[in-house]
Amino acid sequence: MYPLNHIRKRLEIHRPQAPEPGSGIRQAAVAVILRERQRIPGWPETEILFIRRAEKPGDPWSGHMAFPGGHREASDIDLCAAAVRETHEEIGIDLADAVHLGPLEHVQAAPRGRPIHLVVAPHVFELTREVSFRPNHEVAEVVWAPLAPLMRGIFHTAERRPVGGEHTWFNGYRLTEGHFVWGLTYRMLKSFFSVIDPHWTPPPEI
Numbered sequence: 001m002y003p004l005n006h007i008r009k010r011l012e013i014h015r016p017q018a019p020e021p022g023s024g025i026r027q028a029a030v031a032v033i034l035r036e037r038q039r040i041p042g043w044p045e046t047e048i049l050f051i052r053r054a055e056k057p058g059d060p061w062s063g064h065m066a067f068p069g070g071h072r073e074a075s076d077i078d079l080c081a082a083a084v085r086e087t088h089e090e091i092g093i094d095l096a097d098a099v100h101l102g103p104l105e106h107v108q109a110a111p112r113g114r115p116i117h118l119v120v121a122p123h124v125f126e127l128t129r130e131v132s133f134r135p136n137h138e139v140a141e142v143v144w145a146p147l148a149p150l151m152r153g154i155f156h157t158a159e160r161r162p163v164g165g166e167h168t169w170f171n172g173y174r175l176t177e178g179h180f181v182w183g184l185t186y187r188m189l190k191s192f193f194s195v196i197d198p199h200w201t202p203p204p205e206i
Helices: 004-013 077-092 146-152 183-196
Strands: 028-038 043-053 069-071 099-101 117-128 139-147 157-163 166-176 179-182
Touching: 004 043, 004 099, 004 117, 004 183, 028 077, 028 183, 043 146, 043 179, 069 077, 077 139, 099 179, 117 146, 117 183, 139 146, 139 166, 146 157, 146 183, 157 179, 166 183, 179 183
Parallel strands: 028 117
Antiparallel strands: 028 043, 028 069, 043 139, 099 117, 157 166, 166 179
């Protein structure tokens, strides 16, 4: 079990690598959103939020499972602010009412296996109240998933995805049919899991 009080403590002491971006490097941020549920009295369960991006021609992440977020704009005072703004635009909730638990390591984007000049900063938030989602045109679906089975590797599998005109096997987590977490979000998840539990071992690649 990974209750939120444990996750809070781990993120309080975590000091992620956050290098200054070089010339020509774009910045983006995403929100890793958590909530706690009491499905069984006395047994809190932490859940993590994903979105399924809308299908859009030309979008390298079209239809992918992801965290809400997007590019940093000039009006954003920092990357955390970018994550808050983008989350509000994409799914209609205000993370100003949530608890910011901390940042994770920056991740370089590599759509279709090709690194590009874009670095993404994940920021972790805890929802403390019920919210209603209002997805915009960029989001097809909002999905909650239990955190513990993900960390234990129960959902870990591989799937063939079309990349560069060929079908290639990718490791990831299958939440339900049609909800396969892979690529950039998969790498962020593994980084998050290693922060929550320093003894966590990634599941074997398939």
